Amino acid sequence: xxEIIISGFGGQGTLFAGQVLAYAAMDADFHVTWxxxxxxxxxxxKARCTxxxxxxxxxxxxxxxxSAAIVMNIPSFETFEPMVKPGGVLVVNQSLVPHRSQRxxxxxxxxxxxxxxTDMGNMRVAxxxxxxxxxxxxxxxxxxxxxxxxxxxxxERHRKWLSLNKEALRKGAEFA
Amino acid sequence: xxxxxxxxxAAIAExxxxxxxxxFFGYPxxxxxxxxxxxxxxxxxxxxxxxxxxxxxxxxxxxYGAACAGARVMTxxxxxxxxxxxxxxxxxxxxxxxxxxxxxMRGGPGLGNVAPSQGDYFQAVKxxxxxxxxxxxxxxxxxxxxxxxxxxxxxxxxKYRTLAMIAADGSLGQMMEPAEMPPLRPVRPxxxxxAWALTGAKGRKPNIITSLYLVEEELEKVNLRLQAKLxxxxxxxxxxxxxxxxxxxxxxxxFGTVGRVCQTVxxxxxxxxxxxxxxxxxxxxxxPSARIAELAGRVRGILVVEMNAGQMLEDVRLAVEGRRPVxxxxxxxxxxxxxxxxxxxxxxxxxxTRS
Numbered sequence: 001x002x003e004i005i006i007s008g009f010g011g012q013g014t015l016f017a018g019q020v021l022a023y024a025a026m027d028a029d030f031h032v033t034w035x036x037x038x039x040x041x042x043x044x045x046k047a048r049c050t051x052x053x054x055x056x057x058x059x060x061x062x063x064x065x066x067s068a069a070i071v072m073n074i075p076s077f078e079t080f081e082p083m084v085k086p087g088g089v090l091v092v093n094q095s096l097v098p099h100r101s102q103r104x105x106x107x108x109x110x111x112x113x114x115x116x117x118t119d120m121g122n123m124r125v126a127x128x129x130x131x132x133x134x135x136x137x138x139x140x141x142x143x144x145x146x147x148x149x150x151x152x153x154x155x156e157r158h159r160k161w162l163s164l165n166k167e168a169l170r171k172g173a174e175f176a
Numbered sequence: 177x178x179x180x181x182x183x184x185x186a187a188i189a190e191x192x193x194x195x196x197x198x199x200f201f202g203y204p205x206x207x208x209x210x211x212x213x214x215x216x217x218x219x220x221x222x223x224x225x226x227x228x229x230x231x232x233x234x235x236x237x238x239x240y241g242a243a244c245a246g247a248r249v250m251t252x253x254x255x256x257x258x259x260x261x262x263x264x265x266x267x268x269x270x271x272x273x274x275x276x277x278x279x280x281m282r283g284g285p286g287l288g289n290v291a292p293s294q295g296d297y298f299q300a301v302k303x304x305x306x307x308x309x310x311x312x313x314x315x316x317x318x319x320x321x322x323x324x325x326x327x328x329x330x331x332x333x334x335k336y337r338t339l340a341m342i343a344a345d346g347s348l349g350q351m352m353e354p355a356e357m358p359p360l361r362p363v364r365p366x367x368x369x370x371a372w373a374l375t376g377a378k379g380r381k382p383n384i385i386t387s388l389y390l391v392e393e394e395l396e397k398v399n400l401r402l403q404a405k406l407x408x409x410x411x412x413x414x415x416x417x418x419x420x421x422x423x424x425x426x427x428x429x430x431f432g433t434v435g436r437v438c439q440t441v442x443x444x445x446x447x448x449x450x451x452x453x454x455x456x457x458x459x460x461x462x463x464p465s466a467r468i469a470e471l472a473g474r475v476r477g478i479l480v481v482e483m484n485a486g487q488m489l490e491d492v493r494l495a496v497e498g499r500r501p502v503x504x505x506x507x508x509x510x511x512x513x514x515x516x517x518x519x520x521x522x523x524x525x526x527x528x529t530r531s
Contacts, residue, residue: 019181019352022181022352023181026179026181026354031354032181032353032354033351033352033353034181034351034352034353035347035350035351035352036350036351057439058353058436059436059437059438059439059440059441059442059443059515060436060437060439060440060514060515061347061351061433061436062347062437062512062514063514064514064516153181
């Protein structure tokens with residue numbers, strides 16, 4: 001079972017990254033829940049989601065201590081870096097988070113996701129860069145499962161970004 | 177049909193359509209506005225009625241009207257909006273017309289906040305409006321159940337000519353899970369409307385639907401009929417789910433989102449050697465009192481967990497009749513209790529009931 005928190009500012013695509021992961025897990029016949037921390041804000045506020053992937057029926061859709069986390073901004077790093085379970089994985093968007101984890105009981109991956117995404121042509125795929133790194137590090141799903149999830153579920157109006165999203169996933173995976 | 181990833185609110189809305197929903201009247205409020213969003217394009221697309229009314233009070237009275245005409249009809253709201261609708265619920269109950277109400281509960285009292293809560297338990301099961309009546313209250317614990325219970329709500333509302341309410345909470349409305357939709361049922365054709373419905377009285381004697389009975393004996397007769405119907409519902413429609421209760425020493429009772437959180441607590445407790453079990457009521461009214469009473473005879477103690485100050489707790493205590501200790505743990509304000517705070521409560525119950 002993996003309990004994953006993806007956290008950042010509204011607009012960084014953390015909720016969507018979680019959905020791509022959830023779709024990929026569903027298509028691979030896992031039990032999965034995706035739950036946002038929702039508020040009245042549309043954009044700019046904090047935005048995070050919890051994704052649980054399990055081979056048995058999922059009870060609580062929320063966890064205090066995730067087995068893995070993606071932190072895309074400084075407040076998210078400060079909140080979740082201490083909470084990742086020992087043996088877990090932390091993916092840090094190094095472009096916006098200049099900190100290093102002092103913990104020796106987790107695996108931290110530092111990915112310049114926003115810069116890489118900008119170089120690729122759209123900073124909004126930084127979420128996919130981080131997701132690629134996370135999934136590769138966890139080894140629960142092959143990268144192709146995420147690509148297929150994008151193929152199947154990316155909204156029509158975002159189709160033009162399909163190959164860029166896939167490229168971002170693969171770029172992120174190189175950091176794991 | 178294959179499983180899809182459904183968000184709770186959209187799932188409830190689509191399930192209502194699949195169940196033959198003909199008309200929706202409502203007013204937006206977080207955390208259930210996605211229900212209106214989904215219906216606002218799907219219903220017109222299918223040639224059915226979607227109307228955003230000027231208020232919750234207008235919405236429920238439109239529901240009342242459409243229900244009198246024999247249509248499959250529903251509204252949805254969240255806690256403060258549901259409070260505004262209560263006069264209408266009472267009229268609908270007395271008039272004995274079928275209607276489905278969705279309440280995606282949020283933190284209260286007052287305007288409160290938009291976070292998940294179960295603070296409306298009393299309102300739903302004890303006092304949905306003035307006078308003597310209960311809606312059938314269904315509490316889903318996951319998205320598949322939200323779909324299945326929405327369909328069931330329409331069928332039960334029709335069968336008993338009563339109000340059926342889905343009592344969900346904000347987190348269930350916002351979360352996503354794989355689930356399967358039932359096939360799309362056709363809308364009931366006008367000639368198949370119920371014999372009691374107001375359909376124009378062409379070639380037949382007029383039907384009268386009212387909630388006004390000025391003669392005391394007449395109103396008492398209506399009440400006796402309503403009570404007989406409620407007894408029939410209580411005898412036939414109690415639903416619940418059990419987890420690891422076969423050999424349990426300690427029983428948890430929790431519904432909806434906290435119910436599923438307690439599934440995790442059962443697993444974690446058992447891993448630590450505590451024989452814990454869980455009963456998750458699916459119908460909050462009628463309440464699974466008889467089964468809880470039966471299980472109470474076999475366990476040392478009971479822990480009720482809710483996202484309120486202890487509302488269902490009273491119904492559990494009524495069922496247990498003081499024969500076993502009943503402890504309570506609850507969070508308010510829109511906070512979902514997590515397994516790591518519930519487990520110590522269970523350990524405390526364990527310690528307190530060991531002789």
